Amino acid sequence: MTAPDNGQSRLYVYRTSSIKGAGISFNVNAGNTPIGIIRNGGYLVVDLPPGEHEISAKTEVRRSVTLPFKPNEIQCVKASVGFGAFVGRPKLEAVSLEQCRNEIAGTKASL
Template sequence: MKVLRSILLALGLLAALAGCASLGPPFQPLASVPSGKAVVYFYRPSSFVGSAVSFTVNAGELPIISLSNGGYFPYIAAPGRISFWAKTEAESFVIIDVEPGLEYYLKGTVGMGILVGRPKLEQVPAAMGRLEILDCKLIPFR
């Protein structure tokens, strides 16, 4: 029983490390945002809970990025009401009335699920987002 537990723990750690290996450089705010647009930073602080689970963040019906543990991604958004959502066995969504020239921070986390972790998206105040995102690394666009 202890051997099986050790093997499962080792596999979990390898999966978590493999997810980290595909991330890019540490957080850098965008130098400029196109006129009339806003930036929405999606980020997911590193956490052991759900570390092997990634989930796709969508804007309406458009998939944007697979948000992995310890990663962030800047999304250039047009003004207007946008529904951002993610889904595994459960769905989480946030609606933002995007205004040009502003920056928004959407924090992603993973909670316990029955078969797979459940994504959670929440809009956080810019001051909090600017601090928490500092430990995240860029998720390359694919």
Template sequence: MKRRLALAATLAAAALFAGCASGPKYAEVAKSIPTLKAGEGRIYFFRSSSMFGAAIQPEIKLNDQVVGSSQPGGFFYVDRPAGKHVASASTETEKTASFQLDAGETKYLRTSPSFGVLVGRIVIEIEEPAKAKAEIEGLSLTTLTKK
């Protein structure tokens, strides 16, 4: 009986952590992140490592182009020309965040799960740089999607 309970607990833990980002930590890749090109800004997308809503990992779009996905414990970044941008994530509804990106500027967009009617949702919010940088330090780089 104890053996079955231990096996069940192990399988449950594995299922929970299977959805978490598993790439290199920010500290491991920080020095290899390239400098910005002239006229571009950088957008970091990140999600805390909370297990709440871990199974909900929709694609993240920037101006209707898929740039990555919202993975618990993960972050990724994209460089884009200065101008107006709209980030979005869809499950049962689409949630968006619109913002102006200036040349040389870095924006931080937090993706986080929330309750929905049938399925959970991912909300996208612009985060303060100091708070975002502190959190990204402990997150893992997820796959980058090229332009």
């Protein structure tokens, strides 16, 4: 994990490997800005301006978490998949930097 550009905030969105929902991937956005597609065992990283940002994902339903970002700060969101009627539903959870560092180590960049 690396620090953001000076004055920016850095967001890591990651998903640990799991058999549950392994074949499901979903788009992740910061507000209306696409960050990328999160896959099983993957992570995304983006620099954002300081302020409050809604991080969201959608399959058959939309889920989101809103976080306050401070300059030169790193925030982490853990993504996972829950059961849905037709397709798995995204779950997003803000986690501590310590938990993120421990869990993101086993993931690869989602391209």
